[in-house]
Amino acid sequence: xxxxxxxxxxxxxxxxxxxxxxxxxxxxxxxxxxxxxxxxxxxxxxxxxxxxxxxxxxxxxxxxxxxxxxxxxxxxxxxxxxxxxxxxxxxxxxxxxxxxxxxxxxxxxxxxxxxxxxxxxxxxxxxxxxxxxxxxxxxxxxxxxxxxxxxxxxxxxxxxxxxxxxxxxxxxxxxxxxx
Amino acid sequence: xxxxxxxxxxxxxxxxxxxxxxxxxxxxxxxxxxxxxxxxxxxxxxxxxxxxxxxxxxxxxxxxxxxxxxxxxxxxxxxxxxxxxxxxxxxxxxxxxxxxxxxxxxxxxxxxxxxxxxxxxxxxxxxxxxxxxxxxxxxxxxxxxxxxxxxxxxxxxxxxxxxxxxxxxxxxxxxxxxxxxxxxxxxxxxxxxxxxxxxxxxxxxxxxxxxxxxxxxxxxxxxxxxxxxxxxxxxxxxxxxxxxxxxxxxxxxxxxxxxxxxxxxxxxxxxxxxxxxxxxxxxxxxxxxxxxxxxxxxxxxxxxxxxxxxxxxxxxxxxxxxxxxxxxxxxxxxxxxxxxxxxxxxxxxxxxxxxxxxxxxxxxxxxxxxxxxxxxxxxxxxxxxxxxxxxxxxxxxxxxxxxxxxxxxxxxxxxxxxxxxxxxxxx
Ligand SMILES: N[C@@H](CCC(=O)N[C@@H](CS)C(=O)NCC(=O)O)C(=O)O
Numbered sequence: 001x002x003x004x005x006x007x008x009x010x011x012x013x014x015x016x017x018x019x020x021x022x023x024x025x026x027x028x029x030x031x032x033x034x035x036x037x038x039x040x041x042x043x044x045x046x047x048x049x050x051x052x053x054x055x056x057x058x059x060x061x062x063x064x065x066x067x068x069x070x071x072x073x074x075x076x077x078x079x080x081x082x083x084x085x086x087x088x089x090x091x092x093x094x095x096x097x098x099x100x101x102x103x104x105x106x107x108x109x110x111x112x113x114x115x116x117x118x119x120x121x122x123x124x125x126x127x128x129x130x131x132x133x134x135x136x137x138x139x140x141x142x143x144x145x146x147x148x149x150x151x152x153x154x155x156x157x158x159x160x161x162x163x164x165x166x167x168x169x170x171x172x173x174x175x176x177x178x179x
Numbered sequence: 180x181x182x183x184x185x186x187x188x189x190x191x192x193x194x195x196x197x198x199x200x201x202x203x204x205x206x207x208x209x210x211x212x213x214x215x216x217x218x219x220x221x222x223x224x225x226x227x228x229x230x231x232x233x234x235x236x237x238x239x240x241x242x243x244x245x246x247x248x249x250x251x252x253x254x255x256x257x258x259x260x261x262x263x264x265x266x267x268x269x270x271x272x273x274x275x276x277x278x279x280x281x282x283x284x285x286x287x288x289x290x291x292x293x294x295x296x297x298x299x300x301x302x303x304x305x306x307x308x309x310x311x312x313x314x315x316x317x318x319x320x321x322x323x324x325x326x327x328x329x330x331x332x333x334x335x336x337x338x339x340x341x342x343x344x345x346x347x348x349x350x351x352x353x354x355x356x357x358x359x360x361x362x363x364x365x366x367x368x369x370x371x372x373x374x375x376x377x378x379x380x381x382x383x384x385x386x387x388x389x390x391x392x393x394x395x396x397x398x399x400x401x402x403x404x405x406x407x408x409x410x411x412x413x414x415x416x417x418x419x420x421x422x423x424x425x426x427x428x429x430x431x432x433x434x435x436x437x438x439x440x441x442x443x444x445x446x447x448x449x450x451x452x453x454x455x456x457x458x459x460x461x462x463x464x465x466x467x468x469x470x471x472x473x474x475x476x477x478x479x480x481x482x483x484x485x486x487x488x489x490x491x492x493x494x495x496x497x498x499x500x501x502x503x504x505x506x507x508x509x510x511x512x513x514x515x516x517x518x519x520x521x522x523x524x525x526x527x528x529x530x531x532x533x534x535x536x537x538x539x540x541x542x543x544x545x546x547x548x549x550x551x552x553x554x555x556x557x558x559x560x561x562x563x564x565x566x567x568x569x570x571x572x573x574x575x576x577x578x579x580x581x582x583x584x585x586x587x588x589x590x591x592x593x594x595x596x597x598x599x600x601x602x603x604x605x606x
Contacts, residue, residue, distance in 0.1 A: 105364050107325050112371040141322055149325035165323075 003029040003079060006123040007045055013119055013155045014053035021045075043075035046116050055155070061115040070110045074117030078124040086128035095125070096132075096140050103142035107149075114150070122150045130163055137165065181206040181255040183239040186225070188216040193248035194235040195341045195378055197255050200334065202374035204257035208237075249276050252334055260334045271328035275335035279342040286310035291345045294388075296395025299562060310346065314359050321361040325368075332372065340369045344379070352388040393565045394498055400518075400562075401511035450556035451525040454549045457488025461527060465606045468527075473588040480583070486574040490550050493582060494530070494567040496541035505600060508532050508539055512603045515563040519605065522553060522560060528605035529586045534597035542593060544572075544586040545605075 001009070004021050007029060011018035019033035024040070031045045032038040039048050050058040061071045085091035099121075102109075109117040129147055137144050148165045150156050181201075185208050187194035194210075201208040211219075219225055220232050228244045229236040237251040238244055245251050253261060262269030289306035292298035317339070320327070327335035347356075347366060356363055369375055370382060464483060468476040484491075502508045512530045519526075530543030547553045554564035572579040585591040589602040 104360055105367075107364060107368040112368045145323050145325060148323075149330055152330045 001083075001123055001126055003042055003083070006083075006120070007031065007042070007049075009123050009158065010046060010116070010119050011049050012158055014049050014055045014058050015155070016049050016052045018049075042079040042120075043072055046075050046120060047072070050116055057114045057116060057119060060111070060113045061117070063111070067111050067115065071115050071117045074109050075120050078117075078120035082121055082124040086125055092128050096128070096143060099125070099146075100140040100143040103146045107146070118146075118150060119156070122147065122156065134164075180204065181208070181239065183207075183237055183255075184209050184211050185235055185237050185251070186211045186214055186220065186229075187235040188214060191235060192341045192344045195344070196248050196252035196334070196338050197235060197237065198378040199337045199341070199375055200252045200256040200260055202377050203260055203332075204255060206255040207240075208255055249280070249334075249338060252338065256334055259331050260337065262328055262333055262335075263331065265329070268329040268333070272333050272335045275327045276338045279338045282313045282316075283339065283342040286313050287342065287346050291349050291389075293396075294349060294391055296392060296397075296399045299396060300391045300393075307350075311358075314346070314351075314362060317365075318359040318362040321365045325365075327365075332369070336365075336369050337375075340366065340375070344382070347384050348382065349385060350388045352385050355388065356385075393562055397511060397515070397563055397566045398501075400514035401507050449521070449524070451522075451548050451553075455488050457485035457548070459483055459485040459489050461525060461606075465527060468587070468604075468606070473584075477584050477587050480587070481580065484546075484574060489546060489548055491572040491574050491579060491583065492545040492547070492552075493570045493572055494528075494543050494545055494564075495570075497566050497568055499540040502539045502541065503537055505532060505536055505539060508541055509601055509603065512541065512543075516603065516605045518562050519554075519560055521557065522547065523606065526553065526605065529589070529602055530605065531586055531589060531602040532600045533593035534600060538597065539600065540593045540595070540597060542586075544583055 004023060007021045008018045011021075017033070019031050021029065021031050024030050028040055029042055029045060030038050030040045031048065039045050050061050053059075060067070062068055082095060085095050108114055109121060125147075132140075144165050147163070151162050181204070185194060185197055187210060197208060198210075200206070213219070214234075216234070220229070220234050220236070225236075226232055228238060229246045231246055233246060235248050235251055236244070236246045237254065245254055258264070260272075262272040286306065286309045288298075289304065290310045293300040293304075293306075326332055327339060343366065351359075367384075370379065460483070464476075464480060467479050471479075496502075496511075502511075509532060512532070515530075526545065526547035528543050528545040530541065533540050533542075552564065552569055554560040572582065586602075590599055592598050
């Protein structure tokens with residue numbers, strides 16, 4: 001999913017009009033609302049969306065200074081590293097392993113609630129998750145749990161068919177590779 | 180929106196269910212002021228509203244009454260907490276609420292209550308293993324899901340979380356809980372929700388598990404007057420079949436369950452039977468002591484006492500610094516006497532409390548058959564003896580005569596000069 005598509009998805013998710021979202025000459029994503037109000041850069045755009053939104057995820061993302069700072073870091077990471085990296089065979093493996101490890105002890109990326117960070121990483125990693133075979137998913141059960149949790153929210157899946165994680169119930173007899 | 184008053188004592192995990200639910204829904208739930216557990220909930224006025232006399236209990240602003248913590252939590256919750264619009268998720272919420280009551284709470288109580296001193300420690304107890312099985316089940320479930328029912332926090336999470344609080348607070352030290360990574364993740368997630376933090380304040384996850392402390396149990400007995408010790412007798416009269424069917428899903432019933440276990444144990448023979456029977460007759464002495472003045476009964480004691488087969492002991496309570504109210508200390512002594520019931524035939528004691536509220540000591544003179552500490556003879560008797568220092572007295576010495584005379588006649592002062600306040604006779 002390209003940056004432009006992700007911004008539109010997230011705007012939808014937050015219940016905010018995306019305005020005109022496009023890439024400028026330097027391939028940087030921009031958002032224009034009204035006549036000449038343009039914001040530039042993925043993380044900055046998402047923050048502007050969050051400010052306009054009353055949704056749970058948007059409010060959580062700005063609950064404290066620390067949360068705000070951590071969310072910002074994940075937004076940068078999602079656009080600069082996750083999205084491009086998930087197209088590379090080796091980097092993507094590492095990404096999956098790292099996220100899986102992170103979700104052993106956490107339910108969400110920042111704090112203990114859904115934030116923009118989850119949404120940005122979710123859409124950045126979506127195509128990669130979609131490409132995984134059931135057996136692959138067996139290796140990333142913690143990541144799968146987080147992903148499945150998000151995709152079940154109607155505002156997140158936005159009508160797309162849900163990825164199938166039911167095979168994770170096989171881990172009962174598949175040997176313990178999940179941690 | 181639900182509005183009303185919640186009756187509970189502080190930090191009641193059952194009350195937390197409703198209080199957390201109210202944080203989510205915005206229901207106005209006020210905790211009753213001046214609630215005194217055991218008093219308020221046993222008053223005629225309370226029993227008229229809530230016949231079970233149990234807490235938590237909820238009185239709505241328009242004068243309707245609800246008991247049972249799960250029902251109260253349901254009432255003050257909102258649609259999301261009840262499982263949303265989908266009947267299947269609603270049913271899942273019910274599933275976990277039942278699971279909490281039927282699996283978690285009994286296992287947790289059986290493990291934690293003896294350590295808190297509110298239930299006796301049972302030998303060969305499988306409480307810990309039973310609890311670990313339940314935790315493993317939750318741990319498996321929470322590998323695949325973020326919340327227990329649906330994709331939002333619901334009463335399933337709130338009720339299961341509340342029911343796990345004692346375990347996470349008192350016994351799940353790091354080395355034990357490390358086996359339950361998914362459960363830990365979920366627990367920390369729920370604990371840190373602002374709505375939960377508003378209710379469960381300053382909660383600290385266990386660093387070091389509690390260990391059984393006989394002193395705590397003795398103190399609890401003191402506060403409750405050893406009430407539950409009297410129950411086995413009534414229980415024994417019931418048919419064994421009924422006993423097995425008894426449920427054990429709450430503290431009060433837990434106590435019964437512990438008693439049942441005791442009652443079901445084969446009656447041990449009198450442990451004193453193994454000892455030679457001397458010439459000193461306890462029944463005769465007790466009769467004289469009860470009916471005659473000390474000027475008569477104390478000389479009678481020394482005249483008849485058989486030092487070959489009987490011994491005299493001085494027992495001093497180890498934790499005098501912690502004694503507070505006189506009536507509580509007296510309950511401590513009575514509770515001990517009740518637990519030692521089977522010793523009565525072959526023992527006699529006068530235990531005295533010296534001093535006043537917040538400055539008192541307990542000590543006593545004991546006489547029993549045999550030359551060793553009698554308490555090791557039966558597991559029933561070992562609850563209290565560890566909280567006393569025991570000294571065997573030389574029956575011939577003058578000092579012993581003085582001590583016996585003082586204690587049998589309920590007079591004098593302790594070694595620091597605190598005046599005699601009250602005495603209790605074990606006979
Ligand atoms: N199933 C009830 C249990 C309530 C209960 O056992 N309450 C205890 C205190 S935690 C109580 O009030 N006991 C007083 C009594 O049994 O007389 C619930 O969940 O509300």
